[in-house]
Amino acid sequence: MPAGKPRKQRGFTLIELLITLMIAAIIAMIAVPKFATFVVRQQLASDVNEMISVLSFARSEAIKQRTDIDVMFSSPDTTTANRRPESCRSNEVADTTGEGGQESTRYRYSGWCYWVATSTDTDKVLRVGQLSSITTPEQAFSLTFQGLGDASLEGCPSTPCDITISSNPQKDAIAPITLSVNTTGSIRRKESFL
Template identity: 30%
Template sequence: MDRVTLSPQRGFTLIELMVTVALLAIVLTLGIPSFTTFIQNSRLITGANEFATALSLARTTAIKEGAGAVIQAPTTSPSTNEWGQGFTVSVWTDTDNDNVVDSGEVGAAIRTFSAFDTNVTLDSATGVRTVAFIHTGQLTGTAALVFNLCDSRTGEIGRQFTVNSIGSFDLDRDYTCP
């Protein structure tokens, strides 16, 4: 007589599957809010890096080319978040030597930066839409320019750029947005 050999069963029991699904739900519930914060922080850092790149590029271009360079916000942007709509770094030739960016003096664009994420804003504290560097790398004016970079989280940490009259900038990483 032949003996029937039973092979061991393979697979998951219903209990094991339910425990696994429950653990996965707990991990996702705890992880998604922190992932959202990670994404918001990354967007804020990206905005800060892009504006710092634009400031450095404009100043370096002014010194290297022996001419002026400007960063301009779009003229069609709203009064708030005027710089968050994107900006352009261009060569500037001050034909009348008055250290003022006049119509027709801005040359070819060197680089155009696209708009930030809709939740990230970059505002000038004084409402300026043009940052101009002369051939020495200095700002055209004597007053420092201040720019505030924030996102949709109120009271959270943002970034604040201060561009001084000699053309260098300081980045405050502990700026509290209003």
């Protein structure tokens, strides 16, 4: 190696590294809450799309089969004598009570469950699933799509039947979304604005 000028060492000083880390920390502090809200919004959108898919499926099956198709919703933390379909029995609590010399079993579940079945054979479940984010109605309800695509809303507490889905856990910044099913069988999406 020829002798000459010594090479100048290149690198970062400790001060430069600390400033870079501080800037990265500030950006992370801003981005993490936004990302958490993004994830909750995406989950809400997924739940709404799933519910629209289930209701549309039930209506199309009613038209295709020319028979009544029921969509039943079982609410959480409500004791009932009717058991849910098998794939909705997670966290099932069975309470056995004896009244008047006869023993009966009542069931309680955590989370909402929905299933689609023909009205003539309710044991034949066409589709089943669970949601945790339905906020209204608060009690169990059902819809029946008829052979021409119309809906019978007798099992629903309101006409049109409004199903409100909100983020879980409920975030103040994210508005719930309401699906409205009317007697013609149409499914409409209504967004609330905060």
